[in-house]
Amino acid sequence: MSHNLSPQAAGAAADVTRDAVLTVRDLNVVYQGATPVHAVKDVSLTLHRGEILGLAGESGCGKSTLAYAVNRLHDWPAEVTSGSVTFHDRDGEDLDLLALPPGRLRRFRWSKLSMVFQGAMNALNPVTTVRAQLEDVLTTHRPGMSKQERGARCAEVLELVGVEPRRMASYPHELSGGMRQRVMIAMALLLDPQVMIMDEPTTALDVLVQRGILREILRLRDELGFAVVFITHDLPLLLELSDRIAVMLRGEIVEYDTAETLYRQPRHPYTRRLLDSFPSLTGERGAFLRDGAASRTQVPTDGGAR
């Protein structure tokens, strides 16, 4: 693997001047319930080719809703009330995702932009084999492929993510959590997409497996050149992995900067609070740790005052 980026190239990956692959402008998403919930407020993001964009925030901040809306996977009562999502294809064409007719949208999804869903390890169908689920993608999107070609392509992507191709005959429950996660990533890679959205792909995994999968994502990004939107609440992980980070709070992006700047000079108090929520492994014990008095006076953050 000689494709690893040098530190200079990694810095260039955050360069704003390079061409964009996905532009989100002033996007608003509202859940039209009895009391409408404004889940995504005026969000603007630009994803560049080969970039890893981190989207950080807690549950309920709207980060998954944003990801779903970009892919138009959101369902009533969620509604995009205004804004635009533009995909800049490799061959120069610009696609307005919010206006794509259903047929073209079906062809667009997964082949140009794929998604690894939250709880990916439970997203596989338990009653069919891994092979059937992988080949299903190819029979739908590449109807011209022969059986042999399909099998070969499935084996190829499994090898890319480090799962032995003979495991294709397995049912999901016969694989470990980390392997299922890899199968989901392989499935997202099948059609050679230009953008991959990963919604909490490693949260349920332990640190060793997580590290392995992150390495895999970076290596594949370097080899295949796709761009990644990485959604998680684990800020230290994003700081280590991504080029730029957007911090979301109550549907709004409160801070959007390179990972380096965000770590060294966080400007928004919420970013600082998120950073403080992760005790450092080797650093000093913060004053807020193991201090019952502090936790009692602290405003309950999980709505304890309801």
Add this chain to the structure above:
Amino acid sequence: MTTLEVRDLVKEFTLRSGLRRTRLRAVHRVGFTLVPGRTVALVGASGSGKSTVARMIARLEKPTSGTIAAVGPDGARIEDRHYRDHVQMVFQDPFASLNPFHSIEHHLARPLVLHGRAKGREQVRDRAAQLLERVNLPAGLMDRRPHELSGGQRQRVAIARALAPGAQVIVADEPVSMLDVSSRLGVLNLLARLQREDDLAVLYITHDLATARHFSDSIVVMNRGRIVERGPADDVILDPRHPYTKTLAAAAPDPELRGRLRSADPGPEASSDRDHLTYDHDAGRWVDIDADAQAAVTAA
């Protein structure tokens, strides 16, 4: 004050594949003591056997051999029928561990009544309200159902439920890994406060080394069913000796080390000749539990 003594714990599972049967040793000769007022963190990757240990302590699983004994302040072993008055568990997933059909009051009232801590409607309700107050929840939540609460609130209810029988030993299996980051520290600080106030003995099971270090007094590291390293929290984290502990410590995300993911892979964890040994920081030496057991047998 109750002490929990775990000695030489072994758990084997039988695996069936067709007609063949194999035995899998999930836990091998694990031992530690939970003392009132102190927290022991049990750390390891998935599949290391840490949850199996927790399930055996909670008596959800029967050990193949070895003993788990709760010892009262008078030094006498607590009878099996009173075991659960003393030892209670907090599970990982507060969405699954609370019954969606029952109110919060019911979740607290059941253990209060079953363990004879309260009698009569009034007293039960009073005690339940006290328990909620102890975990920083308003008594007004009493009539709600679990789905109306946030993850952090639910985990607080789970902690209150563990305290309801008057438990002195709390086993918390990944109590915060499913929670939002901002409520994690709150729940951990709550556990620490309750521990101080009630002089509880706590076993904190986690794969997060950072919180293990900050919220526990000593750490026990498990790999493939064995204890590979043990000692005071700071010693184990800042001066890890076993190769497995080092790998685990290096795998935690660290913003200071940005870019290392892009550098060469250190390769798969090198298997070492020390895999079967335990480094004991208190003793300051490597220990081979199998050899020690052999020696004990020959000496006897």
